[in-house]
Amino acid sequence: MTTTAPRLPSTRPVGPLLAGLTDRLPALRALYEDLHAHPELSFQEFRTAGIAAALLREQGWEVTEGVGGTGVVGVLANGEGPVVLLRADMDALPVREETGLPYASTTTATDPDGNEVPVMHACGHDMHVACLLGATAQLAATRARWRGTVVAVFQPAEEVGGAPAMIEDGFADRFPRADICLGQHVAAAPVGFVGTRPGPLMAASDSLKVRLFGRGGHGSMPETAVDPVVMAAAIVMRLQTVVAREVAAAQTAVVTVGSLHAGTKENIIPDTADLRINIRSTTPSVRERVLRAVERIIRAEAAASGAPKDPEIVPLTSFPVTVNDHDATRAVHTALSAALGEGHVFTLPSTLTGSEDFGTFGTALDVPSVFWHFGGADPALYRDIDPADLLENGLPDTVPANHSPHFAPVPDPTLEIGVTALLAAAAHWLGPEADDE
Numbered sequence: 001m002t003t004t005a006p007r008l009p010s011t012r013p014v015g016p017l018l019a020g021l022t023d024r025l026p027a028l029r030a031l032y033e034d035l036h037a038h039p040e041l042s043f044q045e046f047r048t049a050g051i052a053a054a055l056l057r058e059q060g061w062e063v064t065e066g067v068g069g070t071g072v073v074g075v076l077a078n079g080e081g082p083v084v085l086l087r088a089d090m091d092a093l094p095v096r097e098e099t100g101l102p103y104a105s106t107t108t109a110t111d112p113d114g115n116e117v118p119v120m121h122a123c124g125h126d127m128h129v130a131c132l133l134g135a136t137a138q139l140a141a142t143r144a145r146w147r148g149t150v151v152a153v154f155q156p157a158e159e160v161g162g163a164p165a166m167i168e169d170g171f172a173d174r175f176p177r178a179d180i181c182l183g184q185h186v187a188a189a190p191v192g193f194v195g196t197r198p199g200p201l202m203a204a205s206d207s208l209k210v211r212l213f214g215r216g217g218h219g220s221m222p223e224t225a226v227d228p229v230v231m232a233a234a235i236v237m238r239l240q241t242v243v244a245r246e247v248a249a250a251q252t253a254v255v256t257v258g259s260l261h262a263g264t265k266e267n268i269i270p271d272t273a274d275l276r277i278n279i280r281s282t283t284p285s286v287r288e289r290v291l292r293a294v295e296r297i298i299r300a301e302a303a304a305s306g307a308p309k310d311p312e313i314v315p316l317t318s319f320p321v322t323v324n325d326h327d328a329t330r331a332v333h334t335a336l337s338a339a340l341g342e343g344h345v346f347t348l349p350s351t352l353t354g355s356e357d358f359g360t361f362g363t364a365l366d367v368p369s370v371f372w373h374f375g376g377a378d379p380a381l382y383r384d385i386d387p388a389d390l391l392e393n394g395l396p397d398t399v400p401a402n403h404s405p406h407f408a409p410v411p412d413p414t415l416e417i418g419v420t421a422l423l424a425a426a427a428h429w430l431g432p433e434a435d436d437e
Contacts, residue, residue: 039092068166081148131418325368376409
């Protein structure tokens with residue numbers, strides 16, 4: 001079976017909120033390419049935030065900047081009715097882009113540790129910003145067709161404290177309280193296909209910073225030293241047994257050591273080694289078990305190595321499982337199916353091991369939330385692959401996944417589909433409904 005993107009009408013949009021979207025798409029593509037070429041690290045999204053704020057003001061939104069650092073919140077009140085929150089994340093990753101696109105990033109920046117790093121939108125947050133700004137433009141231009149209030153959230157630092165930072169900055173008291181929170185994420189699935197599920201959708205995430213202490217010395221005399229590099233290597237390998245031997249086969253967890261730094265020269269044994277560890281889990285009991293196991297292994301390996309000092313284990317970020325409200329998810333599934341066409345919206349069979357801090361908004365406001373993933377990959381990469389097989393077997397090796405230096409959604413028709421999905425989901429709550437004439 002060859003996959004194809006849904007055929008969105010070019011002259012007759014799929015609903016009253018989409019009137020004029022076709023004419024807006026060239027400017028949205030230019031915006032997307034500009035954002036892609038100018039990525040910014042977490043909590044450094046000053047240029048992106050400025051663009052979002054300026055465009056919202058041009059569209060007629062009430063705008064607040066600097067929420068939780070670099071966050072931007074737009075409010076468009078349009079009569080009595082529900083309050084709908086729409087969220088997009090803005091930050092990019094320390095990845096060197098290798099897509100070869102004419103608008104590829106060549107940006108570098110200084111990370112929180114003072115290192116100069118390449119920066120790339122390797123997770124598609126530029127697409128999220130462009131889609132939400134397309135949706136806000138449509139909402140502003142079609143006010144006669146809906147009632148209620150929309151809160152557009154442009155969030156910094158997804159997964160690294162951005163949503164909690166906005167909440168801690170008084171988000172719940174400063175802006176209209178939402179009745180529903182809606183969000184989306186572009187994925188490496190074929191463009192035109194959307195996946196979501198009621199209940200647990202994405203894993204919890206815990207990140208740790210670990211410093212191991214050794215005793216430095218000359219590489220020719222290791223007996224006089226305590227080598228933290230060997231200690232770190234033993235820990236990295238032993239941590240692989242946590243999931244393999246301490247988590248049941250029917251349960252899900254992931255332990256990743258994403259960073260390991262030690263020493264400056266090949267013949268010097270250093271004093272310390274630093275690790276960054278990320279843990280994904282899908283239930284509270286598994287999360288607790290894995291966290292205990294990780295700490296136990298780190299401390300035990302340090303003791304076995306004769307470390308002169310106990311390791312330092314510092315939590316960096318932590319947020320729970322992303323949970324979709326059952327009733328609201330069914331409503332969104334129906335709305336997306338109507339907008340994109342039957343057969344393009346799938347129920348995911350299990351909780352994804354990726355994580356999201358989007359759920360922080362719904363939890364803090366004590367309201368339901370729904371999150372979904374929409375495809376952005378060229379359908380040609382999936383030729384002769386049944387989309388349903390992806391639910392069971394995952395991505396083919398030939399398709400760059402999120403966080404890859406080759407990850408780049410195709411702008412057309414991904415932008416149109418992303419805008420359509422946001423508006424279709426929001427329209428379920430915003431009223432009154434009007435016939436598409």
